Amino acid sequence: MARSRSKGWPDAPEPLPLPVVDNHTHLESVLAWRADGWEASSSLDAQLERAAAVGVTRMVQVGCDLAAVDWTSTMVGAHEQLLGAVAIHPNEAVRHAGIQEVAADGLDPEDPYETSLDEAFAHVAEVARDNDRIRAVGETGLDHFRAGPAGRAVQREAFRAHIALAKELGLALQIHDRDAHDEVVGVLLADGAPDRTVFHCFSGDAALARLAVSHGWFLSFAGPVSFGPNDALRSALREVPPSQLLLETDAPYLTVHPFRGRPNAPYLLPGTVRTVAEVTGRSVDEVCTSVVATSEAVYGRW
Numbered sequence: 572m573a574r575s576r577s578k579g580w581p582d583a584p585e586p587l588p589l590p591v592v593d594n595h596t597h598l599e600s601v602l603a604w605r606a607d608g609w610e611a612s613s614s615l616d617a618q619l620e621r622a623a624a625v626g627v628t629r630m631v632q633v634g635c636d637l638a639a640v641d642w643t644s645t646m647v648g649a650h651e652q653l654l655g656a657v658a659i660h661p662n663e664a665v666r667h668a669g670i671q672e673v674a675a676d677g678l679d680p681e682d683p684y685e686t687s688l689d690e691a692f693a694h695v696a697e698v699a700r701d702n703d704r705i706r707a708v709g710e711t712g713l714d715h716f717r718a719g720p721a722g723r724a725v726q727r728e729a730f731r732a733h734i735a736l737a738k739e740l741g742l743a744l745q746i747h748d749r750d751a752h753d754e755v756v757g758v759l760l761a762d763g764a765p766d767r768t769v770f771h772c773f774s775g776d777a778a779l780a781r782l783a784v785s786h787g788w789f790l791s792f793a794g795p796v797s798f799g800p801n802d803a804l805r806s807a808l809r810e811v812p813p814s815q816l817l818l819e820t821d822a823p824y825l826t827v828h829p830f831r832g833r834p835n836a837p838y839l840l841p842g843t844v845r846t847v848a849e850v851t852g853r854s855v856d857e858v859c860t861s862v863v864a865t866s867e868a869v870y871g872r873w
């Protein structure tokens with residue numbers, strides 16, 4: 572017997588009136604997700620078709636562990652809908668550095684990797700340099716929820732190396748900032764942020780949004796902007812001009828209301844588009860148009 576439908580893939584939303592871009596998605600993890608309700612969900616072509624059918628015609632595929640970096644590099648070459656971002660995720664950096672400590676989340680640390688952080692980062696740099704469909708370095712940054720003191724120190728140096736790489740190659744930067752707002756801003760200002768710096772899944776308040784906007788950084792909002800308790804995030808959203816606003820699923824996580832807890836994929840971005848239109852008092856058409864223009868300003872045309 573099938574498991575409860577409440578855990579399965581949500582139905583496709585009503586199509587958007589205009590195309591839009593998903594600024595940050597992990598399709599390799601979407602395809603690995605096992606859920607009921609949609610048999611073709613483990614095919615990349617089916618995912619891309621289902622997204623396009625509701626207006627999500629293009630996306631930035633983010634590969635931020637070694638296997639996903641290679642998968643991303645291959646897939647962005649084979650599918651014109653996709654651009655890529657590559658990095659060693661801050662929590663992966665800790666594993667490559669061989670650090671095992673319990674952090675704020677209280678979970679047991681994950682096993683360390685054999686491959687050193689230097690080797691892993693060198694591979695990211697090579698892929699980013701050689702593949703012109705890789706247009707961003709990310710996600711990189713700081714995760715104070717998942718990392719303890721030794722891990723945070725490693726994350727900070729890895730973040731700095733990724734910033735330097737983005738600047739060297741003239742690529743955008745996608746930032747992961749979990750419970751580390753002040754420190755992320757501190758590193759960006761000390762080292763100098765790349766010209767196109769994006770806070771992926773922005774999670775700060777209105778004050779941080781104003782600060783980021785004032786520095787010319789881009790803010791990308793995901794499903795949590797639709798969650799009931801997140802008034803501070805909606806206040807932050809109202810501070811962001813359309814020319815610095817991006818939207819994303821961060822699939823397979825953070826599924827937009829009312830599907831929280833169910834698997835996420837790019838075809839569910841319309842719920843976030845509609846939430847953003849409502850919160851900002853703009854039309855859905857305006858949001859789609861500006862997100863496409865801003866995405867192309869950040870990543871170039873594709």
Ligand SMILES: [Zn+2]
Nearest residue numbers: 595633710821
């Ligand atoms: Zn992500």
